[in-house]
Structure formats: structure tokens, C-alpha cells
Amino acid sequence: MEKIVSMKNQKVKQWKKLQTTKGRKEARAYLIEGTHLLKEAIKANAIIQEIVMTETFFQQSDLKIAEEVIVIVSPEILASLAQTETPQGVVAIVKIPEDTPILDYKGKYILLDQVQDPGNVGTIIRTADAAGYSGVFLGEGSVDLYNDKVLRSMQGSHFHLPVHRAALQELIPEMKSKGMPVYGTELNEAAVDYRTLPPTDTVVLVMGNEGNGVSEKILALTDQNLYIPIFGEAESLNVAVAAGILLYHFVG
Amino acid sequence: MEKIVSMKNQKVKQWKKLQTTKGRKEARAYLIEGTHLLKEAIKANAIIQEIVMTETFFQQSDLKIAEEVIVIVSPEILASLAQTETPQGVVAIVKIPEDTPILDYKGKYILLDQVQDPGNVGTIIRTADAAGYSGVFLGEGSVDLYNDKVLRSMQGSHFHLPVHRAALQELIPEMKSKGMPVYGTELNEAAVDYRTLPPTDTVVLVMGNEGNGVSEKILALTDQNLYIPIFGEAESLNVAVAAGILLYHFVG
Numbered sequence: 001m002e003k004i005v006s007m008k009n010q011k012v013k014q015w016k017k018l019q020t021t022k023g024r025k026e027a028r029a030y031l032i033e034g035t036h037l038l039k040e041a042i043k044a045n046a047i048i049q050e051i052v053m054t055e056t057f058f059q060q061s062d063l064k065i066a067e068e069v070i071v072i073v074s075p076e077i078l079a080s081l082a083q084t085e086t087p088q089g090v091v092a093i094v095k096i097p098e099d100t101p102i103l104d105y106k107g108k109y110i111l112l113d114q115v116q117d118p119g120n121v122g123t124i125i126r127t128a129d130a131a132g133y134s135g136v137f138l139g140e141g142s143v144d145l146y147n148d149k150v151l152r153s154m155q156g157s158h159f160h161l162p163v164h165r166a167a168l169q170e171l172i173p174e175m176k177s178k179g180m181p182v183y184g185t186e187l188n189e190a191a192v193d194y195r196t197l198p199p200t201d202t203v204v205l206v207m208g209n210e211g212n213g214v215s216e217k218i219l220a221l222t223d224q225n226l227y228i229p230i231f232g233e234a235e236s237l238n239v240a241v242a243a244g245i246l247l248y249h250f251v252g
Numbered sequence: 253m254e255k256i257v258s259m260k261n262q263k264v265k266q267w268k269k270l271q272t273t274k275g276r277k278e279a280r281a282y283l284i285e286g287t288h289l290l291k292e293a294i295k296a297n298a299i300i301q302e303i304v305m306t307e308t309f310f311q312q313s314d315l316k317i318a319e320e321v322i323v324i325v326s327p328e329i330l331a332s333l334a335q336t337e338t339p340q341g342v343v344a345i346v347k348i349p350e351d352t353p354i355l356d357y358k359g360k361y362i363l364l365d366q367v368q369d370p371g372n373v374g375t376i377i378r379t380a381d382a383a384g385y386s387g388v389f390l391g392e393g394s395v396d397l398y399n400d401k402v403l404r405s406m407q408g409s410h411f412h413l414p415v416h417r418a419a420l421q422e423l424i425p426e427m428k429s430k431g432m433p434v435y436g437t438e439l440n441e442a443a444v445d446y447r448t449l450p451p452t453d454t455v456v457l458v459m460g461n462e463g464n465g466v467s468e469k470i471l472a473l474t475d476q477n478l479y480i481p482i483f484g485e486a487e488s489l490n491v492a493v494a495a496g497i498l499l500y501h502f503v504g
Contacts, residue, residue, distance in 0.1 A: 131484065195504075228500070231383055238379070244494075
């Protein structure tokens with residue numbers, strides 16, 4: 001079991017690089033924080049390269065982990081790796097899996113077109129998991145899946161259902177050609193009221209950017225575009241709330 | 253039109269106090285930021301005590317405002333009052349209205365029991381507005397309505413529907429005694445699946461704390477407690493998403 005106390009240690013420097021999108025891309029790895037996510041990663045058989053913890057955490061933990069992957073660090077180092085204010089004393093370095101979507105063109109999917117708030121992206125993936133969807137696709141311009149705020153709001157759901165990156169302009173025609181109904185979302189009463197559509201086993205929903213909604217070029221590719229009626233004076237719904245209403249609507 | 257350039261000016265000090273719950277309570281006023289909220293406040297006939305802006309904003313703005321309430325400040329002062337990273341150049345001091353709920357025991361309401369994340373509280377109020385609900389009650393232990401993050405995620409919805417503070421242990425029995433059905437929410441399959449209940453014109457929903465849900469003593473007071481089924485592996489839904497699903501469910 002390795003022990004590191006110097007902030008200048010090369011490993012510490014490498015780990016800290018995983019706090020940026022660029023660093024994660026280069027290392028093909030990301031950081032998770034806290035026991036809940038660590039347990040989820042273990043349960044999902046994710047490839048965990050290293051588990052970094054304080055001496056105190058190691059003494060108190062009941063996690064069953066092979067000692068080879070454990071690195072004990074000073075509380076100062078742990079705090080520099082963690083991104084919450086009161087870290088639980090453990091972070092882990094997890095390998096980013098290969099992104100090879102296997103699509104059998106059945107089931108329920110949600111596609112995110114330039115959704116940029118990490119909390120919204122994480123919450124939508126968590127809701128898609130809860131609603132039993134088959135997968136999530138992040139289009140170009142959506143936030144990085146392994147951003148710490150996305151990870152925090154997903155609460156481990158990326159270990160439960162596949163989340164891929166894809167060019168939506170190519171994916172949507174492909175899904176449609178295989179008979180999957182693809183629905184965009186609009187804040188426009190000229191679109192179709194979602195309540196007129198029945199629950200279904202196979203559906204593809206597209207949610208859009210917080211400020212601008214789904215882009216015009218994507219809306220033009222879909223079978224139909226849906227809207228959620230506004231009965232009060234709010235101008236719109238939060239995108240994660242709108243996604244939740246639609247995800248559960250199609251479950252029936 | 254007053255002009256202030258010194259950070260040490262007494263007014264600036266008073267305004268900055270409105271950034272805390274304590275300061276807002278004492279002054280019975282709160283800060284709003286940006287043109288969108290300012291326009292909403294004006295439209296809603298809120299009592300605006302002062303509108304603080306930079307010279308640049310004043311020159312470019314097309315807002316029609318009586319000059320008596322305008323105070324021009326340096327960009328440095330404006331930045332110290334604003335809580336976003338790129339302030340739009342205007343904040344306003346708005347009077348907190350008297351909290352005198354008028355309940356006719358009809359319509360749809362949502363009650364929040366110790367919901368603590370400001371983003372969640374704001375998003376729920378925004379969704380209740382969108383879904384055409386009649387009002388929101390914040391129970392003891394819920395975050396302050398005039399917190400800047402609540403205001404940001406509400407997007408002005410508190411100007412559209414009444415939001416009150418109340419002791420839920422007293423409010424719920426009162427609502428029930430007047431024939432309003434009150435539904436708690438639980439993450440427990442022994443509770444009632446929300447999909448078995450029909451849309452309705454009069455309903456009271458209670459949402460709970462992010463970690464602990466609705467407290468036991470509140471759950472014991474309701475007519476029934478509902479749950480949203482989880483079809484995947486997520487342990488729960490985000491409370492604002494769950495609220496969105498239920499709020500729109502009862503609209504039908």
C-alpha cells in the first residue's frame with residue numbers, strides 16, 4: 001500500500017489533471033468522490049485504477065478493496081483532489097470506458113442537444129435511469145459527462161445505463177430509418193401537446209439547450225416536436241423538469 | 253438622480269446586508285438582479301425601493317423608470333451587490349410583501365417540507381407557476397425565498413403566484429378539514445402509485461427534504477402518501493423533477 005504525503009508528488013499532479021476535461025481526455029480516466037459513488041463503481045465492475053484515501057478513512061472503512069489499488073494520502077492532498085467542501089476522505093480514479101454504442105433500435109432513449117448546465121445533464125441521466133430508459137446520447141456541445149458536477153447530480157446512474165456521445169444529425173436519421181419515433185421538444189404551442197401521445201415501449205426524445213432549446217437543424221430532422229403546455233405565467237420549464245415529465249409520460 | 257462612487261457609502265453597506273437572510277429580515281427587503289427580474293417586478297407592481305445601475309446600463313437601457321428611484325453607482329459597487337459572475341449592470345431593492353395567505357380552500361397547492369437546496373426550491377416554484385397552481389407554502393426549515401439562488405431559479409415566478417411561509421403541521425389539518433385532499437410523497441412502494449390517482453382541480457402535494465424526504469410527522473397528517481415508481485437502478489429522483497412529474501400529473 002503506497003503512501004503519499006507530498007503535494008508535489010508526480011501522481012498527485014497527474015490526478016489533479018483529471019479535474020479538467022482536457023486532462024480526462026488525455027488520461028482516459030476520471031475522478032469520483034465519496035463512498036456512494038465508489039460502491040456504485042465497484043458494483044458496476046468499472047475499472048478502478050486507484051483508490052486514494054486518508055489514513056482515517058482507511059481505518060474506519062468497511063469497504064473490501066484489494067490493497068494494491070489503495071493509496072493513502074495526507075488530508076491536504078485528499079482535499080485538493082476532492083471538489084466538495086467537506087470531502088468524505090476518499091476519491092477514486094476510474095477508467096473511461098470505450099464509447100461503442102450498441103443499438104438494437106428498440107427501447108426508450110433521450111438525446112441531449114447542447115444541454116450545458118452540468119446539474120441539468122446529471123439530473124436528466126438520473127431520471128432516465130429511474131424511468132427505466134435504455135440509454136442517453138449527449139450531442140456535440142453538451143457538457144462533459146465526467147465533470148464533477150455532472151457526476152454529483154447523476155448519483156451513479158452512468159453505471160446503470162449507457163451514456164454515449166454522438167453527432168445527433170447522424171444518429172437521428174439512423175434511428176428514424178429503423179422505425180424509432182423521434183420527438184424533439186419546443187416551447188411553441190404550434191408543436192404537438194405531449195399529452196396527446198400514448199405511452200410506448202420505443203421512443204426517442206430530444207431535449208435542448210437551457211436558453212435556446214433544441215436547435216433548428218435538429219428540430220427539422222425529427223418525426224414530430226412536442227411541447228409541454230404552460231398554464232401559468234412562467235415562460236418555460238427548467239430542462240431537467242421538462243425531461244422528467246416527458247420521460248415518465250412515455251412510461252405510462 | 254443620486255450617484256454613488258464610494259464603496260464605503262452607508263447605502264452601499266445597507267444594500268450589501270440584503271445578501272444575507274438576517275439582513276433581509278431586518279430590512280424587509282431583498283435584492284433582484286438583471287433586467288428580466290426587474291421587468292417582472294415592475295409588471296407585478298412590486299414595491300421597488302431603489303434601482304441601482306451603472307452609468308453604462310443607464311445610457312443603454314430602454315426601461316421606463318422614474319428617475320427618483322434610480323441610483324447610479326460605479327461598476328465596482330454594482331459588482332459587489334450582484335451575485336452572478338457577469339452582472340448585467342442593474343440590481344433593484346424590492347420590498348418583501350406582507351405574508352398574509354388568503355386561502356379559499358380550492359385549487360392546487362404544493363407544500364415544501366425542509367427542502368433545502370435553493371435551486372430545487374426555485375425550480376419547484378417555477379414549475380408550480382408553469383403548471384398553473386394556486387400557490388406554494390414553504391414549511392419551517394425550507395430555504396429562504398429571497399436567497400439569490402432561489403431567485404435565479406424561480407425566474408420571477410414568485411411575482412406570478414403566492415408563495416407563503418407556514419407551519420405545515422397546522423396548515424395540513426386546516427386544509428384537510430376544508431375538504432382538500434393532501435398527499436405526501438414517499439420513496440416507498442408501500443405508498444400509493446401516483447398514476448392511480450386522477451387529475452383534479454383541488455389537490456395539495458407535499459414534497460420533502462433532498463436526503464430524508466417528507467418528515468414522519470408530516471406524512472402522518474396527510475390523507476395519502478404517493479410514490480413515483482423507479483423502473484431502473486436509480487435510488488431516487490431529484491426532488492424538483494419528482495415535483496414536476498406530480499404537478500403536471502394532477503393537471504391531467
